[in-house]
Amino acid sequence: MEKFPRNFYARNDVGIIIDRTWKKHVVEIKRFEDRIISLSLIVGKDNINIISVYAPQVRVEVHLKGKFWKDLKGLVQSIPLAGNIFIGGDLNGHVGKKVGQFAGAYNGLGFGELNNRG
Structure with a gap:
C-alpha cells in the first residue's frame, strides 16, 4: 500500500460514530489511510456498510x-x-460527471465559487 506524505494524512482524519448499543453488531472496520473508513454491521438479516470519506482537494497531487x-x-x-x-462525508464536489448532475444532493444551496477544475 502506498503511503501518503505525512503532511497529507496528518490533517484529514475521518471517522464514524455509532451509539454503543450498536457496537455488538459491528463485524468489521476497514481504514484506508485517513480519508476512507468503513464499518460493517449485521442488523437482523441485513448487512449494512457505512463508509465515511474525505475526498482530496485541489492542492493534492494527481496521483x-x-x-x-x-x-x-x-x-x-x-x-x-x-x-x-451508505456513503457519507465530504466529496468536495466530486459527484457525477457534471457539476449540476446531482443538484439535489446539495439541498438547493448551490455550489458556491468554483475553481477552474469545477
Missing part, C-alpha cells in the same frame, strides 16, 4: 487523488451485492 478514488472503488466493489451501502 494521490487517483489512489483515493481507486481505494474507494475497490472498497465498494468488495461489498457483496446483498449488502446495503
Whole structure:
C-alpha cells in the first residue's frame, strides 16, 4: 500500500460514530489511510456498510487523488451485492460527471465559487 506524505494524512482524519448499543453488531472496520473508513454491521438479516470519506482537494497531487478514488472503488466493489451501502462525508464536489448532475444532493444551496477544475 502506498503511503501518503505525512503532511497529507496528518490533517484529514475521518471517522464514524455509532451509539454503543450498536457496537455488538459491528463485524468489521476497514481504514484506508485517513480519508476512507468503513464499518460493517449485521442488523437482523441485513448487512449494512457505512463508509465515511474525505475526498482530496485541489492542492493534492494527481496521483494521490487517483489512489483515493481507486481505494474507494475497490472498497465498494468488495461489498457483496446483498449488502446495503451508505456513503457519507465530504466529496468536495466530486459527484457525477457534471457539476449540476446531482443538484439535489446539495439541498438547493448551490455550489458556491468554483475553481477552474469545477
